[in-house]
Amino acid sequence: MEWRQPQTGGMLVLIFIIITLPLLLDNNFHYEIAIKVCLNAAVCVGLNLLIGYAGQISLGHAGFFALGAYASAILTDRYGLAPMMAMLTGVIGVGLLSFVIARPILKLKGHYLAMGTLGMGIIISIVLNQEADFTGGPDGMSVGSLSIFGWEPVTELHWYWIVATFLVVCVGLSLNLINSPVGRALRAVHGSEIAARTMGIDTTRYKVLVFVVSAVLACIAGSLYAHYNGYITPSRANFFHSIELVTMVVLGGMASTFGAVVGAMVLTVVPQFLTVFEDYEMMVFGGVLMGMMIFMRKGLVPTLKEAIGKRFNDPD
Amino acid sequence: MFAEFLQYLISGVTVGAIYGLVGLGFSIIFNSSQVINFAQGEFVMIGGMATVSLISAGIPMPLAMLGAVAITTIIGVLIEKFCIEPSRNAPVVTLIIITIGASIFLRGMAEVIWDRNFHSLAPISGDTPINIGGAMLLPQSIWIVGSLVAVVIALWYFFNRTLMGKAMLATSYNRLAAQLVGIQVRSILLLSFVLSSALGAFAGILIAPIAMTYSTVGIMLGLKGFSAAIVGGLGNPMGAIIGGLIVGIAEAMTAGYISSAYKDAVAFIIILGVLFFMPNGLFGQKMVEKV
Numbered sequence: 001m002e003w004r005q006p007q008t009g010g011m012l013v014l015i016f017i018i019i020t021l022p023l024l025l026d027n028n029f030h031y032e033i034a035i036k037v038c039l040n041a042a043v044c045v046g047l048n049l050l051i052g053y054a055g056q057i058s059l060g061h062a063g064f065f066a067l068g069a070y071a072s073a074i075l076t077d078r079y080g081l082a083p084m085m086a087m088l089t090g091v092i093g094v095g096l097l098s099f100v101i102a103r104p105i106l107k108l109k110g111h112y113l114a115m116g117t118l119g120m121g122i123i124i125s126i127v128l129n130q131e132a133d134f135t136g137g138p139d140g141m142s143v144g145s146l147s148i149f150g151w152e153p154v155t156e157l158h159w160y161w162i163v164a165t166f167l168v169v170c171v172g173l174s175l176n177l178i179n180s181p182v183g184r185a186l187r188a189v190h191g192s193e194i195a196a197r198t199m200g201i202d203t204t205r206y207k208v209l210v211f212v213v214s215a216v217l218a219c220i221a222g223s224l225y226a227h228y229n230g231y232i233t234p235s236r237a238n239f240f241h242s243i244e245l246v247t248m249v250v251l252g253g254m255a256s257t258f259g260a261v262v263g264a265m266v267l268t269v270v271p272q273f274l275t276v277f278e279d280y281e282m283m284v285f286g287g288v289l290m291g292m293m294i295f296m297r298k299g300l301v302p303t304l305k306e307a308i309g310k311r312f313n314d315p316d
Numbered sequence: 317m318f319a320e321f322l323q324y325l326i327s328g329v330t331v332g333a334i335y336g337l338v339g340l341g342f343s344i345i346f347n348s349s350q351v352i353n354f355a356q357g358e359f360v361m362i363g364g365m366a367t368v369s370l371i372s373a374g375i376p377m378p379l380a381m382l383g384a385v386a387i388t389t390i391i392g393v394l395i396e397k398f399c400i401e402p403s404r405n406a407p408v409v410t411l412i413i414i415t416i417g418a419s420i421f422l423r424g425m426a427e428v429i430w431d432r433n434f435h436s437l438a439p440i441s442g443d444t445p446i447n448i449g450g451a452m453l454l455p456q457s458i459w460i461v462g463s464l465v466a467v468v469i470a471l472w473y474f475f476n477r478t479l480m481g482k483a484m485l486a487t488s489y490n491r492l493a494a495q496l497v498g499i500q501v502r503s504i505l506l507l508s509f510v511l512s513s514a515l516g517a518f519a520g521i522l523i524a525p526i527a528m529t530y531s532t533v534g535i536m537l538g539l540k541g542f543s544a545a546i547v548g549g550l551g552n553p554m555g556a557i558i559g560g561l562i563v564g565i566a567e568a569m570t571a572g573y574i575s576s577a578y579k580d581a582v583a584f585i586i587i588l589g590v591l592f593f594m595p596n597g598l599f600g601q602k603m604v605e606k607v
Contacts, residue, residue: 111346112595120588250413282427286419286423286424290414293403293417
């Protein structure tokens with residue numbers, strides 16, 4: 001009964017870590033990593049709702065991330081929109097797009113769904129690469145700074161608070177959704193969609209809902225990333241980025257909101273150390289991916305939870 | 317006008333045959349294990365790269381090609397033994413990520429052993445084009461299409477006339493029943509990886525003289541081969557080949573008449589179109605979900 005876990009406790013721990021973390025971060029490079037962890041984690045929390053809870057894989061979420069980023073870049077730069085307005089427009093656009101494609105795409109199952117979402121992501125990536133008049137093509141384009149009702153984040157610490165707040169909101173949203181009737185319906189879909197439908201659950205509606213929520217979270221994260229980074233290239237939309245996101249979710253542990261956060265943290269921080277190996281970076285990354293999935297199939301957080309549970313609880 | 321069309325058709329069929337060969341690899345592995353092997357594209361890359369380096373080591377071309385296929389097959393076997401077999405009962409998402417991990421690992425390894433440069437390979441029988449109705453036909457294209465036909469005939473014979481092939485088909489229809497009549501399901505799984513990696517390497521060697529070979533060549537070739545397999549209906553070997561030809565020809569026509577910039581998108585647009593209207597591909601069996 002994993003949904004009876006004290007989720008509020010986990011939330012408090014997360015907030016505690018976020019508040020105390022700046023004490024340990026002592027240069028801009030550390031902040032940069034922390035900010036990237038928060039953004040990736042936010043995307044993964046959304047993606048985990050789709051993959052972990054509803055059991056629907058997506059190999060194309062980098063596309064939504066990049067659309068959010070480019071919406072901010074293009075609307076502020078070429079059309080002079082205020083950053084918050086641009087972000088909102090991006091959210092509405094991606095929300096509509098994901099809503100329209102959700103129905104036909106979520107009708108697919110298993111490998112076909114993987115291929116459908118993958119195709120969608122690659123088409124977005126190709127469009128971003130080719131429409132150079134708008135997007136600057138493969139070289140990318142620069143993005144102006146964010147401004148929230150006149151206030152502009154300048155230091156890395158400002159940015160840290162913005163993305164950390166965004167992450168906490170995402171986690172809160174996810175936990176709420178999971179513990180609501182929607183969450184129970186989703187778990188039923190994951191278990192057996194036909195059985196769920198027999199019980200009177202409108203499975204399509206819930207799958208579409210989660211697809212749109214996860215796409216919108218990825219879109220907002222992309223928009224924040226674009227403003228923070230000040231530059232965006234179509235590589236953020238590519239297949240490999242989508243894979244990275246899915247891997248974070250699976251590595252941390254599917255159907256575990258905090259697992260998604262941990263997975264995002266590990267896979268954002270570890271590659272920073274792998275650069276020491278330079279040429280061997282890809283080999284190590286691929287090897288870790290295989291090894292983790294073969295030997296720790298459930299992912300980090302559920303495996304650890306089980307190990308700790310065994311030690312402290314009576315063995316049942 | 318007609319010469320132009322013929323030219324696009326020739327290049328479409330050539331590249332489509334390669335997609336078909338790669339798609340065939342996806343189908344064979346999927347049939348015996350229900351696994352989509354995302355490292356299939358890396359087999360293609362290793363086939364091409366290994367041939368280039370064996371030739372530069374002074375080994376004559378036919379031997380180098382055989383050697384490259386052998387090397388790729390060994391890698392395929394290792395992947396099956398150490399990645400797929402220990403995860404027999406893992407969910408689909410986990411298996412997808414394992415094979416993606418394998419593909420990243422192999423790509424990284426290729427960059428360590430070889431390099432990130434583009435390598436060319438000499439065509440099998442020269443590069444003097446043959447003029448057909450105003451269109452240019454490269455001898456290599458004939459080799460590619462001829463090889464595809466040979467592979468199709470060989471596979472047909474294998475699946476329909478040999479005990480091993482029939483055992484493989486039986487396993488794909490019903491694993492448990494196959495096991496009950498004494499078929500070694502594990503060796504069938506291994507065999508499917510042997511076949512697929514050899515086919516992949518073969519495709520990689522054939523396409524290298526036309527499209528060069530490099531460490532990341534497998535990404536797009538693999539994904540398009542996957543598209544071919546899906547268009548034709550996963551698990552249907554002939555479907556994969558027809559799917560490959562459809563994707564290849566559509567791609568060449570788009571590049572010729574519409575826009576070469578969006579050539580790479582064609583395969584994926586076809587995929588979405590086919591999947592939206594025929595969720596099991598053109599020739600796929602209808603899947604029935606059991607509760």
